[in-house]
Amino acid sequence: MQSINLERLQESIEIWMQSFPKEAILLHGVEDSRLQFVFAEDGSLNLMRKTKEGESYFHNQKSPLNEALEWAYSLKLTNETVVYIYGIGLGYYYEALHDWLKEDPERAIVFMEDDLSVLKMAFSTSEVQKILKDDQVRVIYFQNLADADEAFDPLYWDFVMTQMSVSALQYYANERRDQFVELKQKIVYDASIRNGLVEEYLKHGISFFRNYYQNLLLVSESWKGDELFGKFHGIPAIICGAGPSLDKNVEELRNLLDRALVFGGGSAMNALSSRGILPHFGIGIDPNPTQQFRLSTNKAYEVPLFYRNRMHHEAFKLVHGPRLYIYGAGGYDIADWFDERFGLQGEWIDEGHNVVNFGIELAIRMGCNPIILTGVDLAYTGMLAYAKGVVDETAIEEEVLKTDDFDTTAMLKKDIYGEPIYTLWKWIAESNWIGDFAKEHRSTEIVNCTEGGLGMPGVRNMTLKDAKERYMKRRFDLKSWVRGEILSAAMPGLTQERVFEEVEFFKESLIRSRDHLDVLIEDSKDLKKKVENEERIPQILQSGLAALSELELSEEPGYEYLLDLFNNIYSRILNKELHRIKTDSEDPCKMVVLKSTLNIKRLQFLKEVAEVNIQIIDFAVQERKKSLVGA
Template sequence: MGKSFVGNSSLDLLSERYPELVFLLNFSSSCEALPEEEFIPEFKAVEVLYIYGIGGSSAYPSLKKWVLEEKTRRVVFLEDSLSAIERFLSSTYSEQILQDSQMFLSYLEEPYAKKLEEIVSNYPLEHVFIQATKSYRRKPQFEQLCLQLLRITTVVHAGTTEILKAHHMLANLMRNISKWPHSFLANRFQGQFVNVPAIICGAGPSLLDAIEPLKNLQDRALILAGGSAITALSNQGITPHLNIAADPNFEEFERLKTASAYETPLIYATRVHPDIWNTCNGQMGYLVSDTGGICEKHFENLLGINHQAVGPDLGMEALSVTTLSLAFAAEMGCNPIVFIGVDLSYTGMQKYAEKVVSHSAIDPKMLQENTQASEKLLRRKNVKGELVYTTVKWIMESECIASFAKKHKSCRFINATSGLGFKDIENSSLEEVSMDWKPIDLHAAIHQKMQLYQLDLRFSEAIASEKEKLCSSILRLQEMTLRMLKITHQAFAQEVSIPTAKMTLLEFDFQEELALNALFPFLDSTLDRLLDPCEKRKRSDKEMLKHFLEKYTSWKEVLEHVIEQNLMG
């Protein structure tokens, strides 16, 4: 028989917002009344404040004042004890919290990951802070919960940002897709360098230690450099065999324009910032990598480029050009694969090797104040057993690489970097590991294969034709958006029940448009979720009308940007 909560108004509120919790409370163990725990929140420049322990509800007056300062702020109470939630229902501020649209309660069950993903998906904001009540801070799972929440926030925020900013990414994608007909298909390199050693170069401070031995290995190992490492190596007199670029931000151009490896073949992902073409004169290799989203896949299908993408088996936490370089080296059949300059920590309190940026020294105090989930500063032991500063994103990358190596047991992976290192990957020096490598004319082999695997110049006509179709479709989407906004305003004035028949038909036509499915397939559902996070109640007509207005206003802004910037041109 279930428990009786007769006469508890907080329970009614809980039932309205979190009906599944009321059901679970029927099976919780009985709890004794305890004094409310005093909790003093730390307020930082964050968008979401997570509090582990519903006992933190005692700070409601302070929390309320904080959230009222910005309507986008959220307080999320994380609780893994049903008994504690039951006690909360009789606490001083339970009613106010359960009625507050900026405060949320989430019950966690082991394993936490699935629930945390659900929570973060509703609040995919980058600047977060996690605090625990005094008693919960002592729980052994608290530290792991923090790291897990920060990692999930990093991935979900990156994914959501790409969906919401897809119209900005189009500026890169459309210009770079036009480069395909003049490129070779890098995926055709699959299995072409079996048992050829590969050196994956990062731009970490320890890269300088490997410069001299690296100069003696340019005819004995395939040297791959991505992003900042291209600049670091070329300015030290080393020309990589293959450069790899994938960063969509303008900083990629800023880094590459100071490099001197102009003639080195450049392997690129479609998302890369297109200004980089002004920094290089070598041959271009397009790499199918699934990093350009559905738009990239749409044009690949159109042109019959059906090669399996490089990189997805790295997992969702692989967010760097280093991990893409690793996947590409493995795809080519390289063995062993050696890492240099992949510090994944602030070695010697520096972020980059010399000659990458003018000032790369870091201030730990400033880093500790950074509330970006991916940049959260942590202390870990490096391969020498020394405590170093690292970040959430670097721990993610280290574990991604370690996991990838575990899946590819036929290949030997070696860390020749003095930084954070990788679990179960051996550590060695570049000199020791390369002693028996044989000379090979790698430049000639690469040149020959680039000529063999050129894409078709006739793709240009098909790409131009498809861009015209997408442009027409975008204009139709814009017209439908304006009609939807007009109908919504009229419904507001006439106080009619919605959705009306016109709205339903218009939404159906909207969803069928070519441009929506080829360029923005996830934007509509993402806007629906973010405009009404974690609310399962039935909404009134007025609330639904407000939802429609906000959603289609967002669509209007997206489509206006695409048209005004002539991104399909």
């Protein structure tokens, strides 16, 4: 039996400490007497864990390398750039993928391990030490999935918009199947969310700004939604989702409209209004065209709607009831500038993952207590996707659960009754958000009265009937109360003319920003050309005019509240290329040329963002003025 090489272990720990300092220090004190090195039949090293059932080997005991080679072949890698592997073992999977990895410097392998004792054993081997020294490989430690975001989040940025494969050490795939399935779901889901956001930014944010400016130009006709904050202390709130379990509570809900504030967001408005139930409030933050279809087919046009300007602009125009503006716009800073100019700014509000999460945030700020959830299945309860009234066909086919798209492939979990139920990773994330929110707001009781579905960690389950007997004994004239509070929430002297003026001011700032970017682009081109022609680096890398333009650009509202966000995103995307330039290029002149090329690329992208916004503003203003003439 081979013992741990302490000298090599210390060298490995020092390398790994650069990425995981706290965990690296802990490795010295980690002990697991069940783990030991053994030799496979072909004489190579293997790792074995003693269990009650016997001996478990981390690699095939006949030949660890052959197992790894067969695994690598089974991946059928084509366009993938990064391979995530759950379990590091003794590094044989790295050896099996080594040739593939070195064919392209853009490729990467990420080993993910949740057992420090395994890492300690692995770090003492020469093969794993080679892994730690390879710039194309990461070794990530996570204690559990709930706390894995800190370790995984940088990876999503480093490998954004790339193809991936998520696999596992064969031993882990067999012995820890459930953990692996959840880990794979999480990585694919989180990466797709990040990719979706970055893709939106790389497309200059057109889908957001198209909604934002058109809705912004209507803000003077809205009411201040945050004026309702703190006005309903101790009043129960019922947040309705559109899950299939809503059907069993429709009649109970009908009798609670004078006992609790009822919120319906998105599809839930259709499910409720199709049964003749009009909630006290609707919620609109969905930027997608489906929001327009859903609003056009429900009967709740007059229901007061909490909204943000990212809501689909055509859907927004269908709202006939009071529009209750909520400051901010998830993921974009531009709303902060306009909110401040109009006197509408307030404390940051997290949208969460969907309208239910946002509804919980709003209800707690309004002073509601308890907050009761119904129709929030977060699962395919009874093999149904929605409650009745949302879509014509709510049942799902079993084939839907077995799609090739892992992001939308359902997984089996246990529902609130301990029975198996199909859910998606995005719903698990939403469930965890509610559980975390409840933990952070213990003074407000959050109760799940869905009576089915996935449930939320730490949130009490109860029938809606029991919740009524416990929390909703008093009656209120809530319809009149809501109407009165809205009438007291007028915009603070905000006129249509003022909105036009501020939008024009911001557009002019974008035009000046674009002009400054032109100066910086030309200056970078001149530097690049000069170094290429003269093969030397000038003492002054930036002209006085460019330096002044850079300073003035940074002070423009159009840059600070819009372009700077895109600059940060694009710079992070270019970081890998910049790192490669610094690593691969030993010629100082060549390095300056390559860095100038990247800088020009970044500046041109920012110029495009400015131009897109200028055009969208012009169109939105033109459309708004047309509507005023026709009014």
